[in-house]
Amino acid sequence: MFEPVTIKDIAKALGLSTSTVSRALRDTYEISSATKKLVTDYAKQIGYKPNPIALSLKERRSKSIGVVVSEVANSYFSQAIDGIESIAYDKGYHVIISQTHESYEREVINVNHLASRGVDGLLVSLSSQTSDISHLKSLHEKGLPIVFFDRVADEIVTDKVIADNEKGAYNATSHLIASGYKKIAHLTSSSHLSISIERLSGYKKALSDHNIELNEAYIKYCPHGGMIYEETETAIKELLALKDKPDAIFVAGDRLSTGCLSVFKNLSVKVPDDMAIAGFSNSDVLDLFNPSLTSVRQPAYEIGQQATEMLLRLIEAKYPVEEFEKKVLDTNLFIR
CATH class of the missing domain: 3.40.50.2300 (Response regulator)
Known part of the structure; x- marks a missing residue:
């Protein structure tokens, strides 16, 4: 007569409570990874198969x-x-x-x-x-x-x-360079964010591959990622106030890109006559903006x-x- 191995058998063998074994097998987060490993390794070794009917009652998943x-x-x-x-x-x-x-x-x-x-x-x-x-x-x-x-x-x-942030940033910056711009600024979110680091890296690589020297004054961080209008406006005003002001800007975010266009409009900065722009954006509204902006679209x-x-x-x-x-x-x- 075939007697399937039960949770009680595993608990007895390992000196654990049945509820601990049951939780370890369900992989719930109350159980330490060491205990889980002990239980699952032993369960595999003795060929434990959960009872599907008991399982459906025990599955306390919230789905x-x-x-x-x-x-x-x-x-x-x-x-x-x-x-x-x-x-x-x-x-x-x-x-x-x-x-x-x-x-x-x-x-x-x-x-x-x-x-x-x-x-x-x-x-x-x-x-x-x-x-x-x-x-x-x-x-x-x-x-x-x-x-x-x-x-x-x-x-x-x-x-x-x-998304391939570095490549996207590289392509957008290279597009601005190919369009004849040499003084390209970069507007991005907070410096520690993974997307900021990757996009900054793509921007720098494009400049270096086209023999354009990096100007640190052209890189501006908006710690709130464009959620605060004044933050974006201040960054743009600082760029416009530079003695050798940029002729184009690569913007590293969806919120920042649309925010940037609003700031340009309010400051009467003409695109692309006063400043060209390319950014990361998945917005379908961009086609309605006049002028619009070339954008890196993520899947x-x-x-x-x-x-x-x-x-x-x-x-x-x-x-x-x-x-x-x-x-x-x-x-x-x-x-x-």
Whole structure:
């Protein structure tokens, strides 16, 4: 007579409680990774197979995932969320969206609230103010599945999906150079953000490849990523006040690009006569702007889809996942 191995047998053999074994096998975040490994290794070794009927009763999943973005109205994020929902709803998961408005404090509150509501995992794009990620680290160490997209944290070992920011920035800057501009400024978000670092690197590489000397005075940071009009306006005014003022500007963000056009309009800066502009933007509204701007478009919808697929793989894995990847998707340059 075949007697299947039960959770009780594993608990007895390892000297653990049945609830600990059960939680370790379900990969919940209350159990330490060391205990999980001990239990799963032993379960594999003795050929433990969960009872599907008992499993469905025990599966205390909320079937929901939390999404943390800076702003839903940002065209990049709204497209990414469409991508996230297209996969999640298809697989029977609810999506709970929260906005940080580029505030670190708000990000901490949102992340902790989502975790306390028992979401099965988190999709996170960091706020421009976030440099300390201990709020995410502690949840990740407890086993809550987290996948980063767009603005990622290198210190946390998990799956990540980004656009090829460096190449996108390189192409946009090279386009301005090819159009005859030599004094190209760079307007970007906070300096520690992964996207800022990658886009700055692409900008610098394009200048260097075309033998144009880098002018540090041409690089301006907006710590709130364009959420505060005055911040963008101050940066542009400082560029215009330079003795050797720039003749073009490469802008490293969606919010910043549209903000930049508003500032130009209010300061009566004519594009491209007074200043040419190229930026990162997924906004379809750009075609209505006159003059418009050449933009680097990211595959936001696909980034959302891939990040969600990665997160669901982590959530539904029977055993702890040890292999992670960072996917880098291509950008397109829309010349207007």
